Amino acid sequence: MIVSTSAVHTQQPIALQPYGLPTYKTSADAIAAYNGDDQIYALYPRKIEAAARLFVSEFPGHVLYAVKSNPHPSLLQILWNEGVSRYDVASMREIDLVRGLLPRAELYLMHPVKSRRTIAHAYTNGVRNMSFDHEDELQKILDCTNQAQDLHLHLRLALPKVSKQLGAVMPLGGKFGAGFDEAVALLKSARPDVQKLGLCFHVGSQCLNIENYNSALTYARTVIDAAGVKIDSIDVGGGFPVSYPDMPIAPMAEYFGAISASVAANGFAELELFGEPGRALCAEGGATLVRVELRKDNDLYLNDGTYGSLFDAGQFSWKFPVRLHRSRPPAPCANTIGFRFFGPTCDSADTMNGPFHLPADTCEGDWIEIQNLGAYGQTLATQFNGFYSHHTVAILED
Structure with a gap:
């Protein structure tokens, strides 16, 4: 499901424990607190916990x-x-x-x-x-x-x-x-x-x-x-x-x-x-938060791509769930359209055709949460062209 949200400003981490990571109530809070220039990797502990309990109790x-x-x-x-x-x-x-x-x-x-x-x-x-x-x-x-x-x-x-x-x-x-x-x-x-x-x-x-x-x-x-x-x-x-x-x-x-x-x-x-199990234990428990650097018609240029955590989106054309985060007015419009994504590297193969459906007025400065990337996302990321991130947070929302 595609959900448009509005981020809250100046949020601070709740704590560094029990997950050993900066922990926030929502992904919007994590975006608002971030002052770096790279993508943000997010873990959703409650989703990971639920998947683990299911396998441990029923497999x-x-x-x-x-x-x-x-x-x-x-x-x-x-x-x-x-x-x-x-x-x-x-x-x-x-x-x-x-x-x-x-x-x-x-x-x-x-x-x-x-x-x-x-x-x-x-x-x-x-x-x-x-x-x-x-x-x-x-x-x-x-x-x-x-x-x-x-x-x-x-x-x-x-x-x-x-x-x-x-x-x-x-x-x-x-x-x-x-x-x-x-x-x-x-x-x-x-x-x-x-x-x-x-x-x-x-x-x-x-x-x-x-x-x-x-x-x-x-x-x-x-x-x-x-x-x-x-x-x-x-x-x-x-x-x-x-x-x-x-x-x-x-x-x-x-x-x-x-x-x-x-x-x-x-x-x-x-x-x-x-x-x-690999994917089934961790995919839904991870996401990548990316920033829109430029829009050309229905093409969005992002600060992460196929040489980062979006390898499957580029190599295999997987259409991951997405939702928009905007920290400034106006609120995103209700109607959505399909976008193509481009990553930050200078390689033209850094392309994710999608389509990824987002609010029609998505623009530079917006953040996009690309979901279900807990498996084979961050773990496949390279440092090609100097674009990479070491910033991982925990998000408490389900």
Whole structure:
């Protein structure tokens, strides 16, 4: 929904705790208090808390937060406070970040291809869960952990015909995963050398078709039966979606119910079950506040763009929800029109076609709140052309 608001002047932060950030009642207050020249990143703790509670209480297995979607320390702490105790990490830096902030967290190195140093560093830091999708990767893990007897390894499956059948907005087939025959061989090869063995897969980012999880679990069943080895766990990966304009989604409870039903139907009820939500835990809990620097007809030039937090808006033409903030009279007009956005860099690829619907009189000096950017927004931002921001605030409004 598009909402036009009027900012209040000279607001001060409520406190720096409990989120470790300047905290304001509303995004308008945060804008009014800001005297910098860059975009403002905003976290909405109450939205993050609500998403975490939903997954912790209703997902039918263990919840692993995919750190890559947003590694901000304040967000990680909020998730921990709400009962998320497992974190999917991909690199030494992510390991060190989570271990330093949350020393009691359980870490899962679910990147299928890792450097030897990363494997050794992970094991030294208590990581026992790792994924693989190739015989050489399996051998690397065994070598770098000195043939450890306490490993829980997860074989990454390549799902068949992923680009045509799985219905995700961003299919993830083609880069990772073992095909049927290779997966069967790898399960047989890994079983004697590990304490626990599981299968994992990814149905694609922003998965809008609930049936995809059942299709993947049913396929996993055929692989396990062909291998004829004992399996200890199933990881249904990520893909849990968030509602964006033009992307309506079913309630998350329907995803959980479908996964539970498929787990039972495929004989996996006694296995340890994992899920790796990223976007679904943090997307709605983040926004970017950008300033309009110039208007040319229906084009708005902003102080953030595709080289900042709006990569998905430019690269994939995602239409994020927006609302206008104006701190001076007159109030924005009621009728809206569609705008195209341009970022601040001198690269013409810094373009977001939208359209983004805002009041027709939007002009220089107005601020636009681009919502649902808590996932893959700030975390993808670069410092290209010297345009970037280190300013993050917490907003208490829901």
